[in-house]
Amino acid sequence: MSGAPHPIRRVLVANRGAVAARVIRTLRRMGLESVAVYSEADASLPYVRAADQAVCIGPAPAAQSYLDQARLLQVARETGADAVHPGYGFLSENADFAEAVQRQGLCFIGPSPHWIRTLGHKTQARAFMAAQGMPQAASSAVLHSVQEAQEEAARIGFPVLVKPAGGGGGIGMLPAHDAPQLEAAWSKASGMAAKYFGTAELYLEKLIEAPRHIEFQVLADRHGEVRVLFERDCSVQRRHQKVVEEARPAGIPAQALADMRQLLAGLLARTGYDVIGTVEMLYTPQHGFVFLEMNTRLQVEHAVTEEITGIDIVEAQIRLAAGERMREVLPAEPVASGHAIEARIYAEDPVRFLPSPGRLDRFEMPQGEGLRVETGYAQGCSVTPFYDPMVAKLVAHGSDRAQAIARLRQALAQTRIEGVKTNIPFIERILGHADFLDLRIDTGIAQRVLAPL
Secondary structure: OOOOOOOOOEEEEOOOHHHHHHHHHHHHHHOOEEEEEEEHHHOOOHHHHHOOEEEEEEOOOHHHOOOOHHHHHHHHHHHOOOEEEOOOOOOOOOHHHHHHHHHOOOEEOOOOHHHHHHHHOHHHHHHHHHHOOOOOOOEOOOEOOHHHHHHHHHHHOOOEEEEEOOOOOOOOOEEEOOHHHHHHHHHHHHHHHHHHHOOOOEEEEEOOOOOEEEEEEEEEOOOOOEEEEEEEEEEEEEOOEEEEEEEOOOOOOHHHHHHHHHHHHHHHHHHOOOEEEEEEEEEEOOOEEEEEEEEOOOOOOHHHHHHHHOOOHHHHHHHHHOOOOHHHHOOOOOOOOOEEEEEEEEOEOOOOOOEOOEEOOEEEOOOOOOEEEEOOOOOOOEEOOOOOOEEEEEEEEEOOHHHHHHHHHHHHHHOEEEOOOOOHHHHHHHHHOHHHHOOOOOOOHHHHHHOOO
């Protein structure tokens, strides 16, 4: 898409839950009209009523509603939408959908399809970034047999990580410390990749042990100017799924962070990346930063960056996608203030971590200084088994890390959710754990916290 301005007055929000509510809120503040779409299972959710228009797009299963490209485009035409915001998940990183939106003469509120396609395939993304001088761990190309994988593992050196080339969300990522483990991991990962991503393509990557998971928030216009809105620490994960996120990462040398921000800004400006993205990296004192992947969409955890910068990232994303220049959208270099931390609250058993669908008989989220709640639910709504079971994101901001953590712990203690089980007890254990408080943090911290159970 060119950098020519694309006037926007009505936006179809092609998503559900917390992100749909989040986007609709910003559209209203910007004076733009919103079109919500919903499945039959989501008809009673509050943001559906809050939107200027709302259209049912099909039955509960995502394949028949939120992933139905033809139906979404039909609704966009029928409602007179000028643009489509894909949120995160579902079709947000589907290059074919982005192209279809543009062929219909609408603005896709995200990066150009070229970038979604280039960076969505993990080995292609790694090759692209390597060519631009981005540091990364040793890895292979897409491999076609376990025999090839064994040969590559011998070259790279154990331990290795088996990864789906077309995947995300940590699904299908399995470690292997020797040849027998690799054979078992290969078989399991190929099945998972085929099931979840429609392709069984796998590759190997050197396993960096005990890293921190650090990501860099990027905004870019369609004219070659880039802003990197600092960093987030997303190391608290369970089965590769982020649970607690912070901005900014504590305990990493400021110069190392500044150098990486500068490298990324130059790289992305030089190559013409546009609109929004998040560069995910692993960090250890021994290896420094190594490239993991780039997500070409709004990130779930964007709110912690908003809290330390005061920037509405969704508004910036909309304006940049419409063709505005960075100097109009963010005229000054971003400044970070204080510390923010976010907890993802899931409707799931806090011991076995199985989904816990049901009716929210009680749903009372705390309010107060330095607190922010993002949710698509209200009391009386049902959390169905059809979608991701996240019911809310609870964000706390403070003058420093200690105050932000204290505010989040207090807020969690005041949260009242009944009718479904939640992972709040697990989050509280994390926030009170000595390793977390003393910055002995890496991607294995959740496993250490859970170990006594």
